[in-house]
Amino acid sequence: MASPGTRESDTGHDHRPSGAGSAVQLAVGGVAVLLIALLAALLAGGSLTEAVPENLSDPGDATRWGLPIAKAANDVLGAVTVGLLLMAALLLPAGKGLLGDQAQGYVRAASWAALGWGAAAALTLVLQLSDILGMPPLTVLGNELTSYAGGIAQGRSLMLVILIATGVALAGRSVGSSTGALGMLGLALAGLVPPALTGHAASSPNHELAVTGVALHVLAISVWVGGIAAVGYHALRPAGTAMPEVADRFSRIALWAYIGVAVSGAASSLSRLYAVHQLWTEPYGRLILAKIALFAALGAVGYLHRTRTVPRVAEGAGRRLFARIAAVEVLIMSAVMGLAVALSRTDPPDPPETPGGEVDPVRELLGFAMPPPPTFGGYLTLWRPDLFFIIAIAVLGGLYAAAVVRLVRRGDPWPWGRTVAWFLGLLTMVAVLLSGISTYAMVLFSTHMVQHMVLSMLTPILLVLGAPATLALRALKPARKRGDRGPREWLNLFLQSRFASLVTHPAVAAPLFVVSTYALYFTPLFGTLMSAHLGHLVMNTHFILTGFLFYWIVVGIDPAPRKIPFLLRIVLLLLVMGFHAFFGIAIMMQSAPIGMEYYGQFDVPWQSDVAATQYEGGGIAWAIGEIPTALVLLVLVRQWSRDEERTERRRIRHSRRDGSDDADMDDYNAYLKRLEEQAKRQG
CATH class of the missing domain: 1.20.1630 (Formate dehydrogenase/DMSO reductase fold)
Structure with a gap:
């Protein structure tokens, strides 16, 4: 029977006309x-x-x-x-x-x-x-x-x-x-x-x-x-x-x-x-x-x-x-x-003519006129509205904030440090992808290298420390029907997939992070990607993703397919950072300009020496790696210490529950700790 207030046809019991017939009528x-x-x-x-012009053929x-x-x-x-x-x-x-x-x-x-x-x-x-x-x-x-x-x-x-x-x-x-x-x-x-x-x-x-x-x-x-x-x-x-x-x-x-x-x-x-x-x-x-x-x-x-x-x-x-x-x-x-x-x-309408009616090759290539000589004010004011990254940043920030709000309303705690890290990571993306840094990165190799280093070595660390996957798994609701797949189930399936296991393996993530950088700058690929806006998007996205994968396995909080010992993480970090430092030195030692397939298409009137700009870019790549390395080492030491504390508490609980010989050792350690505290008070 139809529910009160509805017609029989609204309940789906009246099949006139048939579903197939209605679909055909709708298609037509x-x-x-x-x-x-x-x-x-x-x-x-x-x-x-x-009308077709006389000098052109009509198809x-x-x-x-x-x-x-x-x-x-x-x-x-x-x-x-x-x-x-x-x-x-x-x-x-x-x-x-x-x-x-x-x-x-x-x-x-x-x-x-x-x-x-x-x-x-x-x-x-x-x-x-x-x-x-x-x-x-x-x-x-x-x-x-x-x-x-x-x-x-x-x-x-x-x-x-x-x-x-x-x-x-x-x-x-x-x-x-x-x-x-x-x-x-x-x-x-x-x-x-x-x-x-x-x-x-x-x-x-x-x-x-x-x-x-x-x-x-x-x-x-x-x-x-x-x-x-x-x-x-x-x-x-x-x-x-x-x-x-x-x-x-x-x-x-x-x-x-x-x-x-x-x-x-x-x-x-x-x-x-x-x-x-x-x-x-x-x-x-x-x-x-x-x-x-x-x-x-x-x-x-x-x-x-x-x-x-x-x-x-x-x-x-x-x-x-x-x-x-x-x-x-x-x-x-x-x-x-x-x-x-x-x-x-x-x-579409023709663009406004430039003074004298001449075509500006820089505007044709970049989409904007040659900026003035770089100043602090220029970096703050010459913003470029890149729709791709505007949407990406807005969606990532909005979804994260919505998930945190859902947890808070539910009464579940979420560490504020993770939230701060996540939004600081998004802020670094805003700083180098939408501000004047992004504008000058299109014409100056040194500024481009600042953008690259931030996107690959600072932004991913902050995003990884935000633990987005853990937050999503806690905030998303399970599917209503057992065996069905909603957003939570799809995310969990991805984290446990063979693909995730492959890309997060140290033998894959670390070389991908390092080798792709060398392959980009020491082959014609850099000039090719820089010459097209789509290639530029792909390049910057690649910097973020490969950095995220590497730092996920080093300092990641989110669940990963495998757990890597902390000592191996430190060794892996130092090894990769060494390759990055050598990359900066290699850039500085290059005698021929890099990316001239792109930079050779226009002149920068206020740039006197291309080689000097490239040398500055190599110095930036060499020096800027020290900051993220120190940050990651601090985080690793803290994570290792907390992991040891959790392991010790777990061992104590198990030993006391099982009545093992370790209980005597635990009591002895507690006695020594009391003596140490007593000596401190007397001192």
Whole structure:
């Protein structure tokens, strides 16, 4: 029977129309809305009506109309693949790490969706080359296509999508565990990013906002669109089980996705628009306004979901109502994705011209003009808003603070020193990644070395001493159903995994920490990574992660796969620090400048001697290692002392409980201690 105040259809007992029929109707409606929005936006943006210059060839109507449709199919099928895998890996309850029948069905469906995704990416590759060369699609098949797919960034990104989508399609035929499904989900999410990094973001002057903004935007909206489509379909299915858990879990994920879309959309707009009036005076800006309006409507629908339908589903009712509101949400999202594809085909406004109309090579490469000579005030004021690290720092700080608050409200103690260490670690990231140090690190090797040393040798120590994994395990609630996997179970599984055991082995973590530094600076890799914003992000993230792994095994508080004796930790620390000191000396002894593949692309007018700057950088690398070494040694000695005290107390308890001969020795030691205290009082 239906609960009071609800209609029979809201309880899920009225199956008219059938779940499959409703899903087909929703899919057809979503495609229709997407195509209508795409066509309207393309016409408004002028990309379809723009006349081809006489000196350029026309690829023809097949490319002009087919390329936006192929891109839309690529985006939609990628989102559907992600949504189906999200349902299988994280939303449906699992049984002891194994997928249920319905979850396996969603993995198989994701396999077919990934196959279509790869085909759409291949079609996009052909039509994109046709559009660039101004040739009909069939005429570019052959050597031109091979060269484009292997030698141009846009072509390589689509080839990567094809390979990843094919891998997901093949893996989906055999995966039967939650871990496997989660791995497929991670792979699918990785496949969404490459094309986003080679479009307008790659040419935007604000690299720190544009590159991260567009990547986050694609990821967040794909999780949101694909997830709501999968959950809505699951609600329509008469056999769809565990709907309360599915709705509750996706509601939390959708909130994070909504925030991600909002933040990344704002950052992307700021990186491509140079004045507020361009929102209504430029075709690109008007399309952004249309996306903002649809985004606000999605927020209202999401709020309705969270406040009305999710609580009703939790009570065992409201499945049909949930599905109907989800259908509205899918239709609006289809229009949003159509607008997104049209935006990718619409030219953003041109940047303001520099005095004299000359192109500034430094701005083209770095995303900002050459800074003035370095001063203390410059380090404090010339901040760069790097969206990737802003989000990382905000999320890490917010989650840690929320976990501490949960423990305090529960009455559980948490050492204040760990909290201070964690936030000091985040503060060091702010200091060298967002301040003027980050700005000058792009043009001065010596300042870059300050950034490197802090990120690899100071920040990780403080973060490790914050014990984030221990805090998370204490703050997160276990899964409601025994055998299911929530965030706590996934974290515990990772800490006990073979991967964690491998990367935290001293024979892996220590060489990774040391050898990667030598490999970076004494090969062309340094110049290559510095020349692209994405490479710079990867490099700085690598510094933090490898440092975190090394110091985790040396002074880590969090549970680790193996316990290393304290004496071995000290030996390992001194050995690694010796290699780091020698690295600084090796930099100082270099006769040829390092990284000229990057630094040779521009001149620093106030820098008189590149070799002197490099020598300063080597001196910084050599000298700065003394501070973290001393800090870690102090922490190690304290940890060793406390461990010995705990071991002694444990031995005393066991000996007294067992009545062993050690009890006499313990009494004798206590007698000597009393005599010592008495002598001190008399003295």
